[in-house]
Amino acid sequence: MFSFFKKKSPSPAEPSSAPVPDAASAPAADAPTGGGALGWLRKSFGAQDAAAPQAAPAADEAPPAVPEPAPKPKGTRQGWMERLKSGLRKTGGSIATVFTGTQINDALYEELEDALLMADTGVKATQHLLADLRRRVKEAKATEPAAVKALLADALADLLRPLEKPLVIGAHQPTVIMVAGVNGAGKTTSIGKLTRHLADHGESVLLAAADTFRAAAREQLGVWATRNTVEIISQEGGDPAAVSFDAVTAGRARGKDVVLVDTAGRLPTQLHLMEELKKIKRVVTKADATAPHEVLLVIDGNTGQNALAQVRAFDDALSLTGLIVTKLDGTAKGGVLAAIAQERPVPVYFIGVGEKVEDLETFDAREFAQALLA
Ligand SMILES: Nc1nc2c(ncn2[C@@H]2O[C@H](COP(=O)(O)OP(=O)(O)OP(=O)(O)O)[C@@H](O)[C@H]2O)c(=O)[nH]1
Incomplete structure (x- = not known):
């Protein structure tokens, strides 16, 4: 029930993918052409059959900091529940204090309204x-505030339930997952964690470093690739759509299970960068007619209602299939998930409560509601 992703066999009814183009042949009209597919620098990290040997970092370039992998926790889901509870303490704490009184009256509901709004739950939710x-x-004829708190957990779980959905891998080969989000939301870190989980389950992964502008972003992804011994397609400068096209093409040719495309951070108000994202998506479809199979938005739970605005804007631009909500640890704005459920219910595949691998887990509505109101 709580597996990190769901494995599915390819369905014979699936439309067949476009043929794998010859590496040297020019991509389709919308695809990048500068330099041709072979003109791009590719770095392979820890891979045996990658397109080019790993480029050594320049002596003066310190590799970006990436948290060391921790061994898998013993108590798994129980351990996770404890981390989730402690992560959500700031959000849940002020809501829980509403129920410390002795009476169920209008004042309690007013206090609760304030607390929910303060937690960025939004007016509608x-x-x-x-x-x-x-x-x-x-209905329950409740007489104690503590009982009301338990009923609130039920109401919250029901509101959040439509957001529960597992990430399905294997219906296509490769499953192409495009990841977008604003700067610093936790895209690369989440991709790294996801890669680790996929690799642990025997899935072969190819990473596409489609942030062609920021060297540190590519290197950060490279560190995750090395650590998980997966291949990476990376290019300095140039068109991010080119890297994505190349990665999907390589992923198909090499029989990879998953291709993860890490895009550069951008604000939804940067219209040219939003156009660039749409182009990446179109170009991925040129490389594989059925792709991308998942378009994920990573949002920072600390940004509260702003995260909801991001979901709306990126969903309008890209038709999102899922969300990863990071940094729910230490935020007082965790109520934003309820706002998302109420106003733009894009499934939440994973939530993050820290920087370590085990701090990213699948989203479970009841668990979340219970942890919040613990
Ligand atoms: N506390 C906490 N930190 C996180 C979490 N997820 C990611 N981070 C940290 O957030 C910072 C930014 O993460 P990145 O993965 O680099 O973010 P990004 O979206 O790829 O950033 P850009 O490439 O600049 O757009 C890093 O320091 C991560 O370790 C989380 O769930 N909790």
């Missing part, structure tokens, strides 16, 4: 939760 809670309290 807050109104929904309050109305739902009043109904549940009446």
Whole structure:
């Protein structure tokens, strides 16, 4: 039930992919042409059959800091629940104090309204939760604030449930996953963690460093690739769509299970950069007619209502298939998941409560609601 992703066999009914183009042949009209597919520098990290040997970093370039991998925790889901609870303490703490009194009255509901709004739950989700809670309290004939708190956890779990969905791998080969988000949201870190989980489950992964502008971003992804002994397609400068096209083509030719495309951070207001993202998506489809199979947005849980605005903007531009919500540790704005469920219910595949590999886990509505109101 709590496996990190769901493995599915390719369905014979799936439309067949476009043929793998010859590496030297020019990509289709929308695809990048500068230098041709072979003109790009490719770096391989820890791979045996990558296109080119690994380029050594320049002596004066310190490799970017990437948290050391930690051994898998013993208690797995139990350990995760504890981390989730402690991560959500700031958000949940102020909501929980509402229930420390002795009476269920209008003042309690008003305090709860304030606390939910402060947690960035948003007006619509807050109104929904309050109305739902009043109904549940009446039905259950609850008389103790503690019982109301338990009923709020039920209401929240029900609101969040439509966001629960497993990431499915294997229906296509490769499963092409494009990852977008604003700067610093945690894209590369989340891709690294996801790569680790996939590699641990025997899935072969190819990474595409489609942030062609920032050397540190490419290097950071390279460190994750090395650590997980997976291949990476990387290029300095040039067109990010070119790297993505190349990676999907290579992923197909090399029979990879998953191709993960890491894109550069951007704000939804940077319209030319949003156009660039749309181009990456179109070009990926040129390399494989069925791809991308997943378009994920990584959002920083600390940004609260702003994260909801990002979901709307990126969904409008790219038709998102899923979210990864990071940095729920230490935020007071974890209520944003309820706002997303109410206003733009894009499935949440994973949530993150820290920088280590085990700090990223699948999203479970009930677990989240219980951890929040623990
Ligand atoms: N506390 C905490 N930190 C996180 C989490 N996820 C990522 N980070 C940290 O957030 C910082 C930014 O993460 P990156 O993965 O580099 O973000 P990015 O979106 O790839 O950044 P750009 O490439 O600049 O757009 C790093 O220091 C990560 O270690 C999380 O769940 N909790």
